[in-house]
Amino acid sequence: AQKITQTQPGMFVQEKEAVTLDCTYDTSDQSYGLFWYKQPSSGEMIFLIYQGSYDEQNATEGRYSLNFQKARKSANLVISASQLGDSAMYFCAMREVSEGAQKLVFGQGTRLTINP
Amino acid sequence: NAGVTQTPKFRVLKTGQSMTLLCAQDMNHEYMYWYRQDPGMGLRLIHYSVGEGTTAKGEVPDGYNVSRLKKQNFLLGLESAAPSQTSVYFCASTAGTGGYGYGYTFGSGTRLTVV
Numbered sequence: 001a002q003k004i005t006q007t008q009p010g011m012f013v014q015e016k017e018a019v020t021l022d023c024t025y026d027t028s029d030q031s032y033g034l035f036w037y038k039q040p041s042s043g044e045m046i047f048l049i050y051q052g053s054y055d056e057q058n059a060t061e062g063r064y065s066l067n068f069q070k071a072r073k074s075a076n077l078v079i080s081a082s083q084l085g086d087s088a089m090y091f092c093a094m095r096e097v098s099e100g101a102q103k104l105v106f107g108q109g110t111r112l113t114i115n116p
Numbered sequence: 117n118a119g120v121t122q123t124p125k126f127r128v129l130k131t132g133q134s135m136t137l138l139c140a141q142d143m144n145h146e147y148m149y150w151y152r153q154d155p156g157m158g159l160r161l162i163h164y165s166v167g168e169g170t171t172a173k174g175e176v177p178d179g180y181n182v183s184r185l186k187k188q189n190f191l192l193g194l195e196s197a198a199p200s201q202t203s204v205y206f207c208a209s210t211a212g213t214g215g216y217g218y219g220y221t222f223g224s225g226t227r228l229t230v231v
Contacts, residue, residue: 009156035220045206045222091158101166102147102212103174104220106158 003027004094004107012113013082020067021077021110023092029053033095034075035104036066040088048090051075079112087114118142122207122223129197129230137192137226139207145221147210148190149174150182152203153225159206165190166212197230204228 005024013019025034036048051059051066059066067076079086092107120141129135139148146167151159161174168187179201181193190209194201207223 004158043204043225043227045208047219050219093159099172101164101172102210103161103164104149104208105161106151108156108158 003096003105004092006092006107006110008110009108010111010113012115015084015114015116016081019079019082019086019112021079021090021092021112023075023077023107025073025075025092025094027073027094027096029096031097034066034068035093035095036064036075036077037091037093038086038088039091039109045091049077082114084114084116087112120207120209120221120223122205122226124226125224126227127229129194129228131197131199131230133197134193134195135197135228136194137205137207137228139190139192139209139223141188141190141207141209141221143209143211143221144187145209146187146212148184149208149220150180150190150192151206151208152176152201153206154203162192162205197228199230202228202230 003026032053034051038046049059049061049064049066051068063080065078089109091109093104123138149164150162153159160176163182165171165184171182183191205226208220210220
């Protein structure tokens with residue numbers, strides 16, 4: 001079963017608009033962490049934002065915020081005032097602990113294109 | 117500030133050849149991971165290590181072997197490369213404790229083509 005689901009393979013947004021990238025997750029753990037990474041065309045994985053399962057407030061990092069709805073098991077990334085440089089692949093990931101070790105499990109990704 | 121270094125960055129192999137990908141980290145991290153990234157599939161875990169001398173299988177381990185003889189190095193081996201192993205390979209590491217969400221550091225990736 002998919003543990004991290006990103007239902008939007010691609011999104012197209014006008015520059016300066018806000019954009020929400022969807023992520024739902026599946027876990028029975030009480031303690032877990034949710035991450036968003038950006039992968040530009042150059043290929044590197046860039047950490048954007050983190051939300052712990054016990055964090056009561058939604059995480060924010062500059063123009064990025066994470067809309068964490070624990071009961072719905074969703075962790076959507078919101079980018080405010082999008083810029084051309086935001087065009088990239090975006091991955092949602094969950095830190096889980098299984099077989100005594102922590103691992104990072106990724107969704108399939110969403111390709112975001114910002115139009116001028 | 118090297119972080120996680122992967123070598124090589126690019127490689128073309130013929131079917132049946134062998135090779136080793138090297139991942140080196142200078143952050144004294146306990147946990148290290150090898151992922152592969154294929155189009156439309158996200159990153160999938162191949163093997164991981166929770167400390168020097170330990171290795172374990174991830175989601176897609178077939179056709180790969182790993183070793184962690186030194187804490188700072190995690191090697192990924194392909195004994196007999198197949199075209200299905202054409203992919204981009206990422207190494208990652210984490211301390212496993214403390215910090216914001218046990219942050220993960222990724223290498224820049226190795227693009228492998230098997231012909």
